[in-house]
Amino acid sequence: FSQVIQKDGLRSLPLSGHVGFDTLPDQLVNKSIKQGFCFNILCIGETGSGKSTLINSLFNTSFDDSMSTHFHPNVRLKAQRYELHESNVRLKLTVVSTVGFGDQINKEDSYQPIVDYIDAQFEAYLQEELKIKRSIFNYHDTRIHVCLYIISPTGHSLKTLDLLTMKSLDSKVNIIPLIGKADSISKTELQQFKRKLISELVSSGIHIYQFPTDDEVVSQINTIMNGHLPFAVVGSTEVVKIGNKMVKARQYPWGVVQVENENHCDFVKLREMLICTNMEDLIEQTHTRHYELYRRCRLQEMGFRDTDSENKPVSLQEAYEAKRRKFYLELQRREEETRQKFVQRVKEKEAVLKEAEQRIQAKFEHLMLMHQEEKQKLEKKRKALEEEIALFNMKKANAELLQTQPMVSTPVSLKRDKDRKK
């Protein structure tokens, strides 16, 4: 036998029999089946652009039926988690939708919550990865794998909000632009609209997700699909009877728009591309491109370097040590600060309380004084009253005495005496 030397210097050996490692991909797949898959979709679109209906149609379920109001003060994100089963595949699906996007009068801050959310998921993963004791293999991945951006079917061009939002997101997530509620555009208008959108995206330098064309198995179909972007989609959860089949469709007086009819809209293409053909690639791109970019920027922000000023590779230990020391010092400083503040507050409070105490004391004394005065007054009054009573009693006694005396004088003179005595 001969040994072929491959271009990377490794020898390639022929096998003389069946070894059995061709089961490796299956082993890997079985492991994944056991663990389950995680897929996170972010759906951005103005209120009423058809996000919920689209998701429901894509995954053939009815997730959330309530319609959203237009009066949210700012843009929020709503996340919902589901677990879908199909044959033996378990998919943990998370759908994050924007609430109130495009509704505000001032839309300057509209895209910031979205960017923050995506960054927060990357940050959570990075923190887990940087931990010393970590469990990254059963970490529930919450990073957004694909962003479905729904463009309103105006037929003209991209709105400024769309441009701004997509520009701030294109380096963080895979963006697939869609035209929502596409049944309001006619076929010719649609072609023009798509061309206009693509040229606008290109001229603004926005990178949308391109389906991968390097693998022969899928490259042909992916190239074709790349040409159909943005997909014009129609969603529906209602079924209509066409012929003798029940299909998802929207019924109008002038006809029926079938969701799964390729002549009517690109819904089937979206489902094909998103789920059947490229789900794995989306997950991989998120991890190897977007996450790595985030990680690199973040680590550089934190002060880590791969090579120090003399261009020698930085020892991992030293970098960590230096960081740890810095962190520890910072911690100490903050602790000291907090302690100082605390002491200060306590002092202030004490002063306030003391002052209050004094005031109360003064009031107390004042009250006591008043109480004393009152008491004295009352005492005097009582005495006066007693004297009066004594006087009155005396008078009474005298009067009684006079009454018992023999009646010599006329009653008038008695009366006069009585009067005199009074």
Next chain:
Amino acid sequence: MEAAAVPQELPPDCGVHELFGYVGIEAVLEQMKVKTMKMGFEFNIMVVGQSGLGKSTMVNTLFKSKVSRKASQPGQEERIPKTVQLQSVTHVIEEKGVKMKLTVTDTPGFGDQINNENCWDPIIKYINEQYERYLREEILITRKRKIPDSRVHGCVYFIPPTGHWLRPLDLEFMRRLSKIVNVVPVIAKADTLTLEEREEFKQRIQRDLKAHAISVYPQEDFDEDPDDRLLNDRIREKIPFAVVGADQEHQVNGKRVLGRKTKWGIIEVENPAHCEFPMLRDLLIRSHLQDLKDITHNVHYESYRVRRLNESNRPALSSNNGLPGRDEDGDESNL
């Protein structure tokens, strides 16, 4: 600086939904298979044992091609080296479209000296070096798309067929190494033991291992679910496998089989009645290869990482003398 706007409403699982029609989620399995086949696999195996136990032959038989170091350096005189050396040979083998980069690390000189104290040190050093290499790649700011994996995924330890008990060297080695790598013990040259002797030997070895708390692959702690446990229990009953290696083919009953020809018969390597080589091969390659890699990555590598990153803990908190200041920035980040 932490991003503040995390939506607070992440409710727990909204429940399992049944799909009302075909969505196509299971296509992701196919996508995954295609992707991994394109990327190829890496597998690194180490064989340890005294010279003359048939390690190189075994490895050749396992991978049905001449992957051992002896075969790649033909014509060299076989001398017992003075110290334990480690020699790695890498080949690329392909089967049905699946490419595998196989690295076999041999350890000539192990256990061959008069004084074998610490003969496991070079091996432990080598294994840790591979972990270190991976760690450094993983820690980089700009990392490679696919980090080259040279970590040892499985270490096959050859036990000489004495038929008695494990020797102190065997115990020491397996005890130390089972903590940092997956150890698969095998009884070498098992054609010198009868079936009863083989059974007794195995029982004694199992008892020895249990008595010394040595956990060999498949480790009990890592059984994920009852199915796994059942499967692995069956394997654990048979550990260590009694193997015979052969690289020559002979004619038996009109078929060509791999075997050793002796005056009293032909020992067929792939016949489960003769030796347990098929079981070893199935374990290592056909069913548990990915599992070996996963345990190496998720358990052994992680514990190495923890140890390594904790190492600098002690000096950092006590002293304030500066290392050459590298942090020119003034951020307040929390590690």
